[in-house]
Amino acid sequence: MSPLQVGDVAPEVPGSPTGDGPRGLFFYKVTCPTCQMAAPTMARFEQAFPGRVVGVGQDPKSALARFTEEFRLGIESVEDAPPYTASDAYAVESVPTLYLVDDGRVLDVVGAWDRDGFNRVAASLAERLGAEHTVVSTPADGLPEFQPG
Numbered sequence: 001m002s003p004l005q006v007g008d009v010a011p012e013v014p015g016s017p018t019g020d021g022p023r024g025l026f027f028y029k030v031t032c033p034t035c036q037m038a039a040p041t042m043a044r045f046e047q048a049f050p051g052r053v054v055g056v057g058q059d060p061k062s063a064l065a066r067f068t069e070e071f072r073l074g075i076e077s078v079e080d081a082p083p084y085t086a087s088d089a090y091a092v093e094s095v096p097t098l099y100l101v102d103d104g105r106v107l108d109v110v111g112a113w114d115r116d117g118f119n120r121v122a123a124s125l126a127e128r129l130g131a132e133h134t135v136v137s138t139p140a141d142g143l144p145e146f147q148p149g
Helices: 033-048 061-070 085-089 115-129
Strands: 023-028 053-057 076-079 097-102 105-111
Touching: 023 033, 033 053, 033 115, 053 061, 061 076, 097 115, 105 115
Parallel strands: 023 053, 053 076
Antiparallel strands: 023 097, 097 105
């Protein structure tokens, strides 16, 4: 099964906050080095768009809490424990994967760490919220342009 694509129906994520408007879903695993590297960027999402990005962690709640503290994730996370219901519903092939959803549809998908993709999602989120555009990653932050998960 391939990951959900733009325009596909966005399944509900059990335990995640619900609400109107666009939302980012950041699928991750605490032991993933690329997820660890991307964590500070997710904190910048939270600063720019409070409550609009939810972590979907493929680990127990206690591990997610330690990860959030250690890597300053900055976003609320929900546990996606085996059999990984949410990850399977989104057909996540690797982590990190960032989805932008709104009105029950997938608006964007970014697999792995992709600076341009994360910045594109931030720009779309800002536009949909009528918020100031925020660049969440630049070469100055020391992160590579791309790194597979």
